[in-house]
Amino acid sequence: MSAFVEVDHIDRIFPLPNGESYIALKNIELKINKGEFISLIGHSGCGKSTLLNIIAGLDRPTTGGVILEGREVQKPGPDRMVVFQNYSLLPWKTVRENIALAVDRVMRHLPKGERKGIVEHHIDIVGLRHAAHKRPAQLSGGMKQRVAIARALAIRPKLLLLDEPFGALDALTRGSLQEQLMKICQENEVTCVMVTHDVDEALLLSDRIVMLTNGPAAHIGQILDVPIPRPRQRLDVVNHPSYYALRNEMLYFLNQQKRAKRTKAKQPIAIGRNGLEKVNLDIGFIPLTDCAPLVVAKEKGIFARHGLEEVNLVRKPGWRALASDMASGQLDAAQMLAGMPLAMTLGMENQPSVPIVTALTLSRNGNAITWSKQLYDQGIRSLEDFKRSMLADSDKVHTFGMVHPTSMHNLLLRYWFASHGIDPDWDINLTVIPPPQMVSNLKAGNIDGYCVGEPWNSRAVYEGLGVVMATDLDLWAGHIEKVLGVREAWANQYPQTHLALVTALLEACEYCDDRRNREEILQLICRPEYVGSAPEYTRPGLLDPYNKGTGEPVQLLDYNQFYVDRTNCPDRTQMLWVMAQMARWGITPFPKNWVEIIERVCKIDVFSEAARSLGFLDTERDRAPIQLWDGEVFNPDDPIGYLSQVAIKRDIQIQEIMLANDDTPTPSPSLRKIA
Ligand SMILES: Nc1ncnc2c1ncn2[C@@H]1O[C@H](COP(=O)(O)OP(=O)(O)OP(=O)(O)O)[C@@H](O)[C@H]1O
Structure with missing residues (x-):
């Protein structure tokens, strides 16, 4: 069933007098x-009225649109009525005349008597019969607002839009009008969107409460369902078992946003060459096929074109070394694993917290789970087979490699085993091995299999050492894989350099997804200073059909995905999934203030600016529940609910995590708890 109203990927960017623009x-x-x-709630200036005005057709979005019953909203219309805080009544007309004016204008096709009946009926609905002959100056604030509501309802809009309708009224009048509005909406089945600052008002009236983050680039942070049955009485609402939990959730959200606001203070910045604060950068990477955008940006002169004249790509032997150089400030930026910015920010494994931000997803997919040829030859060709053999010989310990606790390899491998009832900590042994060492460890018999990026699966197949049991396209096509990470303090110190870096790499990502360039890219990444691999086993998946070693090779066009299908915008929903999985396995605590942490780590505004400067699409992927192949649903509005119901897990710490506002490493949350 299609929605009654669909707000479809709206951006609103206001041009400013100084030539710049503001992404509201x-x-x-x-x-x-x-x-x-629906109630819209959020701090002052976050964009609630802007959104309401766009739905009303009073303002137009810069991109995206609003669809009401299948038709795009392009201008104001009588099917959408807005009630403002300041009533907007004509001062020289009476209550009756104010309402009649709207009815006569919109319903002029009806006979006069019928129109009169509608006016009188709505005067009664809002209880103003005794004041029908009075002018606005003779009415109280509450009475004026009742006239505005009666006038809006009288023309029978499909959608009633209310912008802080009771904001100017005293508490008593406000309470009574809220109840009247609730009754009217229910009896007349009116669809409503209301802007409010009042959490109790939102809870009393709403079916859902949409909470907006602070601007710039405000977006929906969380949506709360209000499961309180209707018809509602104020007292029933307050006494409902979910009332205080919902109220706390809203206050908590608003408090997180208040803190986020404080961290956005600007610092004085010295501009150097090319309009950038810094033009010489050391960028860390790991020898993997998906380091291609960095190699392309360097070798095709894209960094230099964006003013970054001296970029040094620093090849690191493994992810731990890369994270350590990022924490110490030895690297300016790095290709990072999807979970790394969050984990470093939260402080993983009792390490101090180092706030990292990401403004670009560099790639999606590109991983596989490889099994040793021995296991395969023993007839173990699926996880069910594996489980059976594990149960039959409980003394045998199976060891599998993954590249880092925060990697999608670790999280997907764990998810894969757990979905088949195999506990990845108790039933098998998982060990960290740097990607380029996977094949030699498999060959030496140290491990039974692994999950890694390319070309390290294809190499095992090529050398006859392993077979691919599943690619990540079989598990979760389109997951985030590598991201660009910089320290938050670095991004604050060098904002123009950061923007140039994101822009250059975004351009390189697009180049990498043009398949005509893939042969050239293959030659570039195979060079000894980059992946240092042989083209024969680096080609599958990138250029050639992918060979799992178990049958005919298959063409996987979206295996190494760098640009298409909205790859690059930081993906807050998937980041939240990653954060929940890391908490599930005890890698990091789960922050009660997750909206604040995700907001701080994902720099959507920087991405948007970079994308717009290249003329690229700058939209984030949809904020929708995540479902992997096993059908289990992850609801981004209730990650804590997900963590409480998921079956195999470790002790999960859920705690509020306060981050420092500067670059001083703070003790990790777990250390702080002990102290
Ligand atoms: N025409 C405009 N030009 C530039 N900026 C604008 C314009 N209109 C709104 N803004 C900015 O867009 C942001 C969102 O404004 P909006 O009025 O929608 O916020 P709001 O959440 O309704 O605030 P409040 O709760 O205080 O009414 C604000 O930062 C505002 O300054």
């Missing part, structure tokens, strides 16, 4: 059902 709203998507009451 970024990628707002929301579906509203018929008869639903």
Whole structure:
């Protein structure tokens, strides 16, 4: 069933007098059902009224659109009525005349008597019969707002839009009008969207509460369902078992946003060559096929074209070494594993917290799970086979390699085993091995298999040492894989350099996904200073059909994905999934203030600016529940609910995590807890 109202990926960018622009709203998507009451809540200036005005047709989005019953909203219309805080009544007309004016204008096709009946009916609905002959100056604030509501309802809009309708009223009048509005909406099945600052008002009236993050680039941070049955009485609402939990959740969200606001203070910045603060950068990478965008940006002169004249690509032997150089400031930036910016920010494995930000997803997919040829030859060709043999010989310990606790390899491998009832900590042994050493460890018999990026699966197949049991396309096509990471303090110190870096790499990502360039890219990454691999086993997946070693090679066009299908915008929903999985396995605590942490780590505004400067699409992927091949649903509005119900897991720490505002490493949350 299609939604009654669909807010479809809206951005609103305001041009500023100084020639710059202000991104007020970024990628707002929301579906509203018929008869639903939605509240929009968020701090002052976050963009609530802007969004309401766009739905009303009073303002136009810069990109995206609003669809009401299958038709795009392009201008104001009588099917959408707005009630403002300041009533907007004509001062020289009476209550009756103010309402009649709207009815006569919109319903002029109806006979006069019928129109009069509608006016009188709505005067009664809002209880103003005794004041029908009075002018606005003779009315109280509450009475004026009732006229505005009656006038809006009288023309029978499909959608009632309310912008802080009771903001100017005293508490008593406010309470009584809220109840009247609730009754009217219910009896007339009106669909409503209301902007409010009042958490109790939102809880009393709404079916869902949409909480917006602070601007710039405000977006939907979380949506709360209000499961309180209707018809509602104020007292029933307050006494409902979910009331205080929901109220706390809203206050908590607003407090997180208040803190986020404080961390956005600007620092004085010295501009150097090419309009950038810094032009010489050391960027860390790991020898993997998906380091291609960095190699391309360097070798094709893209970094230099964006003013970054001296970029040194520093090949690191493994992810631990790369993380350590990022923490110490030896590297300016790095290709990072998807979970690394979050884990370093939260402080993993009792390490101090080092806030890292990411403004670019460099790649999606590109991993596989490889099994040793011995296991395969023993007839173990699926996880079910593996489980059976494990149960039959409980003394045998199986060891599998992965590249780092924060990697998708670790998280997907764990998820894969756990989905078949195999505990990845108790039933098998998982060990960290740098990607280029996987094949030699498999050959030496130290491990039974591994999950890694390319070309290290294809090499095992090529050398007859292993077979691919599953690629990540079999598990979760389109997952985030590598991201660009820089220290938050670095991004604050060198904002123009950061932007240039993101822009250059985004351009390189697009180059990498043009398949005409893939042969050239293959030659580049195979060079000894980069991946240092043989083209024969680096080709599959990147250029040639992919060979699992178990049958005919297959063409996997989206295996190494660098640009297409909205690859590059930091993906907050998937980041949240990663954060939940890391907490599930005890790698990091789960922050109660997850919206704040994700917001701080994912720099959507920098990405947007980079994408727009290249004329590229700058939209984030949809904020929707995540479902892997096993069908289990991860709801981004309730990660804690997910963690409480998931079966195989470690002790999960859920705690509020306060990050420092400067670059001083702070003790990891677990250390702070002990102290
Ligand atoms: N025409 C405009 N030109 C430039 N900036 C604008 C314009 N209109 C709104 N803004 C900016 O967009 C942001 C969102 O404004 P909006 O009025 O939607 O916020 P709000 O959440 O409704 O605030 P409040 O709760 O205080 O009413 C603000 O930072 C505002 O300054």
